[in-house]
Amino acid sequence: MLKQAAKKAFQVGRSQIYKQHAEKEAGSFSHLCTLIDRAATYTRTPASFIESMKNCTHVLELTIPIKRDDGTLDFFNGYRAHHSNHTLPMKGGTRYVPNMTVEDVEALSGLTTMKLACVDIPFGGASGGISVDPTQLSEKELERLTRRYAHELFKASFMGPGLDVLGPDVGTNSKIMAWMMDEYIQLAPNDTEAQGVVTGKPEASGGIHGRDEADGFGFCIALKQFFLNQNLAESIEVSSNLHDKTYIIHGFGTTGYHIAKFLHEKEKAKIIGVVEGNGATFNKDGLDIVGLKAHYDKHKTVQGFSGGDTYTNGEEVLYKPCDVLIPAGDLRSINSSNSHFLNCKVVAEAANMPTTFKAEELLTSRGVVILPDVVMNSGGIVSSYFEYVKNIGHISPGKLTKRWELRANESIMKYIAQLLGTEMPTGELAIASDLDIVRAALEDSMISAVKNTENTAKRFAIGYRDAAYVNALNRIYESVRFGQNAA
Ligand SMILES: NC(=O)C1=CN([C@@H]2O[C@H](COP(=O)(O)OP(=O)(O)OC[C@H]3O[C@@H](n4cnc5c(N)ncnc54)[C@H](OP(=O)(O)O)[C@@H]3O)[C@@H](O)[C@H]2O)C=CC1
Numbered sequence: 001m002l003k004q005a006a007k008k009a010f011q012v013g014r015s016q017i018y019k020q021h022a023e024k025e026a027g028s029f030s031h032l033c034t035l036i037d038r039a040a041t042y043t044r045t046p047a048s049f050i051e052s053m054k055n056c057t058h059v060l061e062l063t064i065p066i067k068r069d070d071g072t073l074d075f076f077n078g079y080r081a082h083h084s085n086h087t088l089p090m091k092g093g094t095r096y097v098p099n100m101t102v103e104d105v106e107a108l109s110g111l112t113t114m115k116l117a118c119v120d121i122p123f124g125g126a127s128g129g130i131s132v133d134p135t136q137l138s139e140k141e142l143e144r145l146t147r148r149y150a151h152e153l154f155k156a157s158f159m160g161p162g163l164d165v166l167g168p169d170v171g172t173n174s175k176i177m178a179w180m181m182d183e184y185i186q187l188a189p190n191d192t193e194a195q196g197v198v199t200g201k202p203e204a205s206g207g208i209h210g211r212d213e214a215d216g217f218g219f220c221i222a223l224k225q226f227f228l229n230q231n232l233a234e235s236i237e238v239s240s241n242l243h244d245k246t247y248i249i250h251g252f253g254t255t256g257y258h259i260a261k262f263l264h265e266k267e268k269a270k271i272i273g274v275v276e277g278n279g280a281t282f283n284k285d286g287l288d289i290v291g292l293k294a295h296y297d298k299h300k301t302v303q304g305f306s307g308g309d310t311y312t313n314g315e316e317v318l319y320k321p322c323d324v325l326i327p328a329g330d331l332r333s334i335n336s337s338n339s340h341f342l343n344c345k346v347v348a349e350a351a352n353m354p355t356t357f358k359a360e361e362l363l364t365s366r367g368v369v370i371l372p373d374v375v376m377n378s379g380g381i382v383s384s385y386f387e388y389v390k391n392i393g394h395i396s397p398g399k400l401t402k403r404w405e406l407r408a409n410e411s412i413m414k415y416i417a418q419l420l421g422t423e424m425p426t427g428e429l430a431i432a433s434d435l436d437i438v439r440a441a442l443e444d445s446m447i448s449a450v451k452n453t454e455n456t457a458k459r460f461a462i463g464y465r466d467a468a469y470v471n472a473l474n475r476i477y478e479s480v481r482f483g484q485n486a487a
């Protein structure tokens with residue numbers, strides 16, 4: 001009964017056309033396996049290793065009972081998949097979405113293994129969540145469900161700072177992550193690394209500055225770096241700047257909003273459309289993102305925003321001409337039902353697996369360039385890794401060295417002033433904040449991942465997605481060959 005209610009809530013909130021067509025296409029896990037096979041041709045890895053990458057090591061399926069506020073009992077389906085334990089811990093997002101399937105969870109855990117390897121984070125991939133529409137539960141119900149889920153994961157050895165570190169994803173947030181950590185601490189009170197059991201926590205509970213914005217921040221760094229490549233810019237006949245292009249963003253949650261914010265504020269870019277499951281807003285001269293966010297927070301929809309034209313059918317905005325289309329919502333949102341009508345030069349994937357296999361074939365045959373999820377949206381998990389390192393080390397970024405660096409810089413300034421025979425400038429030298437350090441480290445990871453992807457794409461004359469998978473598979477294989485799991 002509960003499943004039916006959840007399904008109904010989903011149908012009300014989403015465009016059904018996307019879902020119906022997407023369902024007729026290859027399943028998400030077979031899609032992932034095809035991508036792995038395609039990339040394998042260009043790797044130096046044995047066939048048996050490639051086969052091992054096309055399976056999850058462990059998959060947990062749960063039924064989670066919770067008491068509703070009115071005293072009745074309800075049951076929800078929960079999942080966690082471990083794709084690869086070639087190195088530990090494993091890590092990946094936690095989704096609270098109404099239509100979760102075990103196949104999607106498995107596919108997302110495999111995708112996470114590839115993503116982590118692309119950005120050189122020494123973790124295996126995992127993924128999980130609960131089939132639930134969190135907006136249909138009270139806060140107390142959501143907390144009970146979350147704690148019970150964490151409890152069951154712990155009992156089944158699917159959670160732990162040295163084993164599987166859960167992060168946020170669609171439908172979850174820092175408060176949910178903090179409940180999970182607290183539940184773990186109740187179960188393992190002597191674990192001195194307990195804070196590292198989840199990432200994406202509030203800063204007061206051991207979270208790191210900038211985790212919420214990290215996916216959007218990292219995405220913009222990666223986009224900028226891809227466009228600096230003259231070959232890409234020339235192939236689609238655009239300049240290498242971000243600011244003179246037009247953008248349409250599909251999804252205005254944590255990821256979509258922060259991408260819009262950074263493109264708008266830092267790059268002065270023109271975001272002409274924002275599409276949500278329940279409508280869209282469009283302004284050919286560019287949307288005011290600050291105003292749109294205020295409107296969205298108040299009304300929970302982009303519809304009715306005074307700075308743009310409202311479209312009740314979001315697809316109409318999706319099909320408008322733009323330079324860069326950014327899917328930042330659900331899986332399979334670009335599929336065989338809508339890819340024919342898209343009018344963009346680049347699809348830059350902020351969501352996980354937003355483009356189906358058929359859609360990608362069609363788009364690339366038309367010369368549309370795809371910038372792949374495993375590189376573009378890795379900023380979130382990279383900053384989660386920084387949070388984990390902070391928790392395990394029990395120290396904030398730069399805490400040991402900040403003051404020392406300030407003194408060292410002052411000495412250098414004094415020395416230069418002496419050499420030049422001038423006075424030392426007055427005023428304090430700036431010390432990097434935690435956020436500065438996190439952003440700089442994130443920038444470094446994103447730029448390296450893009451450069452490595454470009455180099456491999458050029459070397460084998462293949463697309464960026466295949467190139468990213470080639471790099472990931474080679475890196476994982478090296479770690480298996482010499483690492484903790486090789487017998
Ligand atoms: N959070 C993170 O750290 C990371 C997230 N990602 C990926 O980014 C994507 C977005 O995640 P995130 O922003 O965190 O999730 P949120 O839950 O914050 O937001 C999801 C947004 O997407 C919208 N949406 C969902 N389905 C559709 C659809 N079919 N059409 C249009 N809009 C839709 C939702 O709208 P509505 O309100 O109508 O449901 C909502 O605004 C996901 O694919 C996620 O896996 C990737 C890396 C890291």
Ligand SMILES: O=C(O)CCC(=O)C(=O)O
Nearest residue numbers: 092093167169380381384
């Ligand atoms: O931070 C994490 O562990 C998960 C982030 C995420 O959802 C993703 O990269 O897809």
